[in-house]
Amino acid sequence: MSCSYWDSDALLSADFVVVGAGLIGLQIALELRALRPRDRIIVLERGVVPSGASSRNAGFACFGSLTEILADLDLIGEDRVLETIERRWSGLQRLRRRVPDAAMRYEPAGGNELFSQSDLPAIERLDEVNRLLKPLFGRAVFSRDDDAIGRAGFGRTFALLRNPLEGQLHSGMLMGELARLARLENIEIRTGATVLAIHEEGKKVDLRIAVSEQNQISMSAGRVVVCTNGFTANLFPEAGIVPARGQILVTAPVPDLRWRGTYHMEQGFYYFRNLGNRILLGGGRHLAMQEEATDEMVVTPDIQDALVRLLRQVVLPDHEVAIDYRWAGIMGFSADRMPQVRMLSPRVALGFGCNGMGVALGAQVAAELAALISSGP
Ligand SMILES: Cc1cc2nc3c(=O)[nH]c(=O)nc-3n(C[C@H](O)[C@H](O)[C@H](O)COP(=O)(O)OP(=O)(O)OC[C@H]3O[C@@H](n4cnc5c(N)ncnc54)[C@H](O)[C@@H]3O)c2cc1C
Incomplete structure (x- = not known):
């Protein structure tokens, strides 16, 4: 589809284009606005919602839970583990300064980790990890609270660790609030716009955008920030970010649910929390790593059955409860598990950080990326 003069001159050009309206995309647009009050900033999102x-x-x-941190220590070493945790923690503080707790229903209910018998040896390294984190938090982060297992009624659980610094929030309200803040800051969010290609030429960047199955349009920008997470390989395969599907279910309300807060198991491969009186339970990717290395956003019977088994055996034993929601989402992973805030070319930047844990880290990555790209040519 060819563009009119009016489109090209006024509607389809911007100083900054952000591709992807997820947590990082919307927050980088807000960070850029603070640095560039007069610039035109457009966010392009392929979906009707992020x-x-x-x-x-x-x-x-x-x-990070104890077993996640231990797995990362083996993979990337102490310095990089500490750096990532520090960025997550400062990202969370930054997010809470931007979005009031009530607006994203943030609840500092604390986090927990459940240990099966085979996971118990990890607890022997509790003191080591607490010592490692003490300079960051000024206190021991994880402590044992095995009595909570009986109070909550969990099955097949041999130890429980508590982390009072963790919280939970309503992701839909958070994304809605970020979009509202963006609109207030005169940031344009265009949905239904799938970016097919990005080419830097001279002092501008051209973007090819699919607006329907048959129609494509072009747009030009002074600079582009790519925040497409698990879909980045479609635009920049060389960036080395691979997709990973995560699956979730949510139960019907459970009368007299006996626990609150967030719970991790098995290096974060399983997780659950309360949503009011419902239970949200997710994970299981480690049961089928190859099949789940996909950006196809559908649920599969094998993983969903495994989640239901976990629900019945560990989370809510001896209860029958209906499953009201099931969905999948796509994460992105980098080979070294580190955030990536870097220029792909002089006018195109990549903001990726999250490796499956971006709620806290996203705000920090966005701030770092805005500083990087706004200081460019
Ligand atoms: C099932 C699941 C559970 C998770 N649970 C947690 C959790 O509890 N806590 C936590 O910290 N993290 C969690 N994460 C990870 C966290 O959600 C992510 O790290 C974070 O949302 C990443 O934000 P982002 O902006 O980088 O990416 P995304 O939110 O993935 O945003 C990328 C956006 O780019 C858009 N896009 C992609 N390609 C194009 C294109 N070509 N053109 C235009 N738009 C495009 C996509 O539609 C998408 O909206 C979970 C992830 C999943 C999938």
């Missing part, structure tokens, strides 16, 4: 991870996640405002 359609990646940010509105399909579990809403844990977390920075």
Whole structure:
């Protein structure tokens, strides 16, 4: 579809185009606005609502459970683990300054980790991890609270660790509030706009955009920020970000639910929380790593059955409860598990950070990325 003069001159050009309206995309647009009050900033999103991870996640405002941190220590070492946790923690504080707790229903209900018998040896490293984190938090983060297992009625659980610093929030309300703040700041969000290609030429960047199955249009920008998370390989395969599907279910309300807060298991591969009196339960990707390395946003019977088994055996044993919602979302993973805030070319930047845990980290990555791209040519 060819563009009119009016389109090209006024509607389809911007100083900054952000691709992807997830947590990072919307927050980078807000950060850029603070740095560039007069610039035209447009966010392009392929879905009618953000359609990646940010509105399909579990809403844990977390920075890592004991077994996740131990797995990361083995993979990337102490310095990089500490750096990532520090960025997550400062991201969470930044997010809470931007969005009032009530507007995203943030609840500092605390986080927990459940240990099966085979996971118990990890607890021997509790003191080591607490010592490691003490300079960051000024206190021991994880403590044992095995009595809580009986109070909550969990099955097949041999130990429970508590982390009072973790919280949970309502991801839909958070994304709605970020979009509202963006509109207030005169940031244009265009939905139904799938970016097909990005080419830097001279002092501008051209974007090819699909607006329907048959129709494409072009847009030009001074600079472009790519925040497409698990879909980045469609635009920049060389960026090395691979997709990973995460699946979730939510139960019908459970009368007299005996616990509150967020819960992790098995290095974060399983997680659950309360949503009022409902239970949100997700994970299971480790049961089928290859099949789940996809950006196809559908649920599968095998993983959903595994989640239901976990619900019946551990989370809510001996109760029958209906499942009201099931969905999938797409995460992105980098090979070294580190956030990526970098220029792909002089006028195109990549903002990726989250490796499956972006609620807290997103605000920090957005701030770092805005500083990087606005200081460019
Ligand atoms: C099931 C699940 C549970 C999770 N639970 C948690 C949790 O409890 N706590 C936590 O911290 N993290 C969690 N995460 C991870 C967290 O949601 C992500 O790290 C975070 O949302 C990433 O934000 P983002 O902006 O980088 O990416 P996304 O939210 O994925 O945003 C990318 C956006 O780009 C759009 N897009 C992609 N390609 C194009 C294109 N070509 N053109 C235009 N638009 C495009 C997508 O539609 C999408 O809206 C979970 C993720 C999943 C999938």
